[in-house]
Amino acid sequence: AFLLVRSWGWKKAMEDIPGNLGWPIVGESFSFISEFGSPAGICSFMINRQKRFGKVFKTSVLGRLMVFMTGSNAAKILLTGKDGMVSLNLFYTGQQVLGRSSLLQTNGEAHKRLRRLIGEPLSMDGLRKYFQFINNLAIETLDEWSGRTIFVLDEASTFTLKVIGNMIMSLEPKGEEQEKFRDNFKIISSCFSSLPLNIPGTAFYHGMKARKRMFEMLDSIIEKRRSGEICRQDFLDSLIIKHNKTGGGSDEEKLTDEQLKDNILTLLIAGHDTTTAALTWLIKFLGENPHVLEQLRIEHQQIQEHRKGENLSWADVNNLPYTAKVLSETLRRATILPWYSRKAAQDFEIGGYKIKKGWSVNLDVVSIHHDATVFPEPNKFDPSRFEAPLRPFSFLGFGSGPRMCPGINLAKLEISVFIHHLVCKYRWRCLEKEDDSVQPTLVRMPKNKYPIRVEAL
Numbered sequence: 001a002f003l004l005v006r007s008w009g010w011k012k013a014m015e016d017i018p019g020n021l022g023w024p025i026v027g028e029s030f031s032f033i034s035e036f037g038s039p040a041g042i043c044s045f046m047i048n049r050q051k052r053f054g055k056v057f058k059t060s061v062l063g064r065l066m067v068f069m070t071g072s073n074a075a076k077i078l079l080t081g082k083d084g085m086v087s088l089n090l091f092y093t094g095q096q097v098l099g100r101s102s103l104l105q106t107n108g109e110a111h112k113r114l115r116r117l118i119g120e121p122l123s124m125d126g127l128r129k130y131f132q133f134i135n136n137l138a139i140e141t142l143d144e145w146s147g148r149t150i151f152v153l154d155e156a157s158t159f160t161l162k163v164i165g166n167m168i169m170s171l172e173p174k175g176e177e178q179e180k181f182r183d184n185f186k187i188i189s190s191c192f193s194s195l196p197l198n199i200p201g202t203a204f205y206h207g208m209k210a211r212k213r214m215f216e217m218l219d220s221i222i223e224k225r226r227s228g229e230i231c232r233q234d235f236l237d238s239l240i241i242k243h244n245k246t247g248g249g250s251d252e253e254k255l256t257d258e259q260l261k262d263n264i265l266t267l268l269i270a271g272h273d274t275t276t277a278a279l280t281w282l283i284k285f286l287g288e289n290p291h292v293l294e295q296l297r298i299e300h301q302q303i304q305e306h307r308k309g310e311n312l313s314w315a316d317v318n319n320l321p322y323t324a325k326v327l328s329e330t331l332r333r334a335t336i337l338p339w340y341s342r343k344a345a346q347d348f349e350i351g352g353y354k355i356k357k358g359w360s361v362n363l364d365v366v367s368i369h370h371d372a373t374v375f376p377e378p379n380k381f382d383p384s385r386f387e388a389p390l391r392p393f394s395f396l397g398f399g400s401g402p403r404m405c406p407g408i409n410l411a412k413l414e415i416s417v418f419i420h421h422l423v424c425k426y427r428w429r430c431l432e433k434e435d436d437s438v439q440p441t442l443v444r445m446p447k448n449k450y451p452i453r454v455e456a457l
């Protein structure tokens with residue numbers, strides 16, 4: 001009765017917001033699910049409603065009343081608004097998969113504390129020790145591409161999973177443990193956007209089973225680390241040694257086993273698909289824009305000439321101005337996370353619209369990244385847009401504010417190293433005609449997985 005009364009009250013409060021709340025209870029869930037599979041993927045639902053109602057509209061999906069809005073003012077309020085005004089909004093499946101202690105499900109002081117603990121090993125200093133592993137893995141991976149036809153998306157996925165598996169828990173890139181880790185991770189990741197039906201046969205059911213297996217694997221690794229049987233200087237060790245509840249020191253800085261495991265899974269999920277998608281789009285955009293590829297190649301070949309055949313160094317990777325612009329333009333043009341979702345924790349107002357506590361508010365980032373007043377000819381791939389400083393909140397590739405991506409340095413490192421070896425040693429041609437269709441997933445990725453034929457230069 002409470003839910004019905006509340007829902008009726010909200011519907012009334014939403015009267016001034018354009019849009020359609022669909023059928024009672026199910027709302028517009030069926031359209032949302034069916035439009036997922038269209039060429040524009042998850043964005044299709046939003047774009048179609050914007051055509052009918054404008055950039056601000058309401059809807060109801062999977063039992064949630066939602067408002068979509070866009071613009072730098074809305075971005076500023078939603079992403080950096082005063083403490084406790086909004087929280088991150090995950091669908092039920094995401095909440096169950098990541099666990100209640102996940103960074104994505106904590107707010108306020110608890111969130112700040114977790115960010116601090118996680119942020120340390122992901123800082124530039126903390127990442128330095130993984131550079132050699134990433135460099136060697138990029139060289140090996142690309143060696144295997146040469147003379148073959150490959151799907152970039154699949155290969156990028158294997159590369160980024162090996163990097164993050166090694167960084168977090170020193171997993172070897174080959175072998176039985178890597179295979180098991182990969183299989184479980186794939187099942188968990190694909191259930192993330194599935195329907196919340198936990199019954200045998202469904203993706204969600206398989207995902208939760210795979211999560212259990214992944215946690216058993218983590219338990220056994222944590223046990224070995226604690227007993228001193230194995231000691232590695234990786235992400236897991238840094239959290240176990242400094243922050244585990246069984247160790248000494250103040251409890252303020254400690255993590256329970258549940259927090260440890262939920263957050264390792266959170267980093268895997270949040271860091272894998274995003275970096276895979278970014279690397280794949282970047283290679284695709286380079287293939288479609290030969291003049292950008294040429295300019296990028298010059299930046300990387302200059303490093304090679306300068307080092308006279310010696311390997312890429314840590315200092316080189318941190319000084320790649322054109323590569324940084326190419327990555328930003330990739331994230332703008334592809335906008336791999338099309339909207340950032342928040343739940344109002346109190347009543348507030350944006351652009352004259354009254355938002356009530358409990359509503360979901362989605363910030364449409366696609367429109368922000370394609371605003372022709374900031375990015376003329378928005379569909380053109382042009383890294384020179386990032387030469388001059390941009391208006392605040394006009395580029396949100398890694399988000400902004402307290403929830404800004406903590407994996408930004410790792411993502412940039414992986415992508416820069418990989419691209420260095422790719423453009424210095426190889427050329428490639430796409431085996432299909434240009435197509436911007438995307439997969440039916442939350443993170444936007446090319447539908448055709450970008451099939452290419454690779455040759456040594």
Ligand code: HEM
Nearest residue numbers: 267270271274275278340397398399403405406407410411
């Ligand atoms: C190119 C690759 C990546 C992109 C484009 C990306 C993008 C983003 C964006 C836009 C957000 C903020 C979303 C929001 O405000 O709702 C975010 C948050 C997050 N990202 Fe990334 N990310 C990338 C790589 C990574 C990596 C490698 C990791 C981990 C190792 C990671 C971990 C996270 C986590 C844990 C959050 C949540 C932060 C919080 O709630 O405080 N990301 N990412």
